[in-house]
Amino acid sequence: MSEQYPPANHPDSEDRSGAGPGRGTHSRGAGASGQRPRRTGSAAVSSGKPLSSGKALSSGKALSSDTADVIVVGAGPAGSAAAYHLATAGLDVLLLEKTSFPREKVCGDGLTPRAVKALTAMGIPVEPGNGWLLNKGLRIIGGGGRIELAWPDLSSFPGYGTVRTRTDFDELLARHAQKAGVRLLENIAVTGLTTDERTGLVTGVTAREAAAPPAEGAGPGARASKRPNGAQRNFGARLVLAADGNSSRLSVSMGLRTRPDRPLGVAVRTYYKTPRHDDDYLEAWLDLWDGKQLLPGYGWIFGMGDGTSNVGLGLLNTSDAFGNIDYRALLKRWLAAMPAEWGFAEENMSQPVRGAALPMGFNRTPHYTRGLVLVGDAGGMVNPFNGEGIAYAMESGELAARSVVQALARPTAAGTERVLQSYPAALKQAYGGYYTLGRTFVKAIGHPSFMKFATRHGIKRPAVMRMTMKLLGNLTEPRGGDAVDRVINALSKMSPAA
Numbered sequence: 450m451s452e453q454y455p456p457a458n459h460p461d462s463e464d465r466s467g468a469g470p471g472r473g474t475h476s477r478g479a480g481a482s483g484q485r486p487r488r489t490g491s492a493a494v495s496s497g498k499p500l501s502s503g504k505a506l507s508s509g510k511a512l513s514s515d516t517a518d519v520i521v522v523g524a525g526p527a528g529s530a531a532a533y534h535l536a537t538a539g540l541d542v543l544l545l546e547k548t549s550f551p552r553e554k555v556c557g558d559g560l561t562p563r564a565v566k567a568l569t570a571m572g573i574p575v576e577p578g579n580g581w582l583l584n585k586g587l588r589i590i591g592g593g594g595r596i597e598l599a600w601p602d603l604s605s606f607p608g609y610g611t612v613r614t615r616t617d618f619d620e621l622l623a624r625h626a627q628k629a630g631v632r633l634l635e636n637i638a639v640t641g642l643t644t645d646e647r648t649g650l651v652t653g654v655t656a657r658e659a660a661a662p663p664a665e666g667a668g669p670g671a672r673a674s675k676r677p678n679g680a681q682r683n684f685g686a687r688l689v690l691a692a693d694g695n696s697s698r699l700s701v702s703m704g705l706r707t708r709p710d711r712p713l714g715v716a717v718r719t720y721y722k723t724p725r726h727d728d729d730y731l732e733a734w735l736d737l738w739d740g741k742q743l744l745p746g747y748g749w750i751f752g753m754g755d756g757t758s759n760v761g762l763g764l765l766n767t768s769d770a771f772g773n774i775d776y777r778a779l780l781k782r783w784l785a786a787m788p789a790e791w792g793f794a795e796e797n798m799s800q801p802v803r804g805a806a807l808p809m810g811f812n813r814t815p816h817y818t819r820g821l822v823l824v825g826d827a828g829g830m831v832n833p834f835n836g837e838g839i840a841y842a843m844e845s846g847e848l849a850a851r852s853v854v855q856a857l858a859r860p861t862a863a864g865t866e867r868v869l870q871s872y873p874a875a876l877k878q879a880y881g882g883y884y885t886l887g888r889t890f891v892k893a894i895g896h897p898s899f900m901k902f903a904t905r906h907g908i909k910r911p912a913v914m915r916m917t918m919k920l921l922g923n924l925t926e927p928r929g930g931d932a933v934d935r936v937i938n939a940l941s942k943m944s945p946a947a
């Protein structure tokens with residue numbers, strides 16, 4: 450079993466380059482001419498020079514290949530979704546990604562109806578075949594019981610979810626954004642932000658060409674190699690979106706660190722060749738034990754429909770055991786109790802066990818500061834109830850895009866700033882109360898006795914489990930709906946959106 454965590458050329462691997470930010474200044478708002486910048490042709494010349502001071506980007510002239518209305522850093526689901534929505538609204542968008550597609554991303558690959566809705570909103574059809582394996586709901590196993598719960602069929606969300614490997618999924622999204630006019634540059638690792646000395650506002654990014662193409666004759670499977678001395682690049686924009694994942698170096702460089710008062714999870718996963726690969730339910734196991742202690746978290750088995758299942762587990766930081774657990778050993782122990790015919794044995798493991806953090810419940814705030822907008826994991830958007838992050842990455846990308854489009858259309862810098870400040874408010878309105886409830890939930894299940902009680906008694910009561918599923922999946926009708934929807938919505942509204 451490989452212990453590499455995270456692997457090279459992997460989106461979870463941290464960028465350790467120390468290149469400092471360059472300096473450039475340019476105006477915000479609509480600029481001197483009052484016009485929005487025009488889109489550039491793809492053949493624009495790349496100068497590679499730092500931006501010169503005092504140049505207005507929004508002059509109405511064609512932008513160079515190194516400038517754009519908006520730079521999005523990171524082409525995961527948050528970055529690609531944001532870039533897509535920005536480009537669709539007519540903005541010139543540079544999407545900078547430090548790896549090259551296709552590339553691996555550590556994930557459970559499970560997509561709920563929420564994620565399907567966000568994909569549909571981008572014009573990506575989620576239909577049987579074409580790489581999608583649709584699922585009908587969630588199977589929960591634990592406390593001596595087993596229950597299958599169909600996804601609720603609502604006007605607000607479709608009644609099905611899906612699975613797709615992130616290797617495939619992330620490339621699909623990035624290429625979709627490209628088709629919408631986004632200029633995607635791969636193998637570009639952003640190393641810092643540039644700011645206006647006078648206003649302190651972000652004016653662009655510094656970057657390094659991260660990888661050289663595989664050597665000639667290296668064969669089709671060869672990976673790009675790291676090139677630490679790759680060319681330095683500067684890119685300028687009126688705004689920068691940090692979609693650079695859970696460690697978000699960009700946010701840290703602006704002093705936005707993760708909040709210790711917010712929940713955090715850690716999850717690991719691998720793939721097994723198994724006869725259980727063709728499952729039309731996502732499967733969650735609540736029985737994760739550390740000795741006699743039931744842990745706050747769950748294991749999952751998500752059939753991928755390709756001969757393999759994605760198998761993993763995630764834990765929350767609200768238990769005493771959190772920092773002291775050997776996740777790989779726990780995974781092995783949990784799987785050892787499975788029927789042998791399922792094939793969850795070392796010899797059937799098709800990928801190494803890898804893990805990463807799950808930043809939950811707005812664990813990095815504020816989501817906008819001085820020209821930097823945070824989306825997805827960078828802003829700690831993972832749902833604390835169930836560890837789902839992809840849907841929230843795409844949704845926050847869309848919410849951010851909506852604010853940015855309006856902001857850049859304002860004729861004054863003050864107007865632009867005012868609209869940008871409304872993005873954190875929009876996020877709070879969308880998820881704030883619900884995430885506050887989620888924080889209470891993760892604290893409660895951090896107590897082994899509560900977790901044990903809830904698992905043992907809940908699983909045997911289908912009505913309770915149906916309500917639990919709606920709550921954990923954040924799948925209710927925002928208006929009207931049934932009694933369960935109304936209770937969950939009322940609880941979310943009553944909870945302070947902090």
Ligand SMILES: Cc1cc2nc3c(=O)[nH]c(=O)nc-3n(C[C@H](O)[C@H](O)[C@H](O)COP(=O)(O)OP(=O)(O)OC[C@H]3O[C@@H](n4cnc5c(N)ncnc54)[C@H](O)[C@@H]3O)c2cc1C
Nearest residue numbers: 460523525526527547556557559639694716825826838839
């Ligand atoms: C083990 C595990 C299982 C999970 N299972 C699920 C699941 O089943 N369903 C679900 O919904 N969620 C799941 N999640 C959560 C989900 O993976 C994340 O919430 C989601 O990937 C967040 O998307 P993002 O776009 O914000 O960030 P990411 O997907 O992390 O994308 C960030 C991108 O930014 C790039 N990048 C980073 N730094 C730079 C830089 N300096 N310059 C340029 N590019 C950069 C990276 O290469 C990457 O492409 C799981 C997480 C883990 C760890």
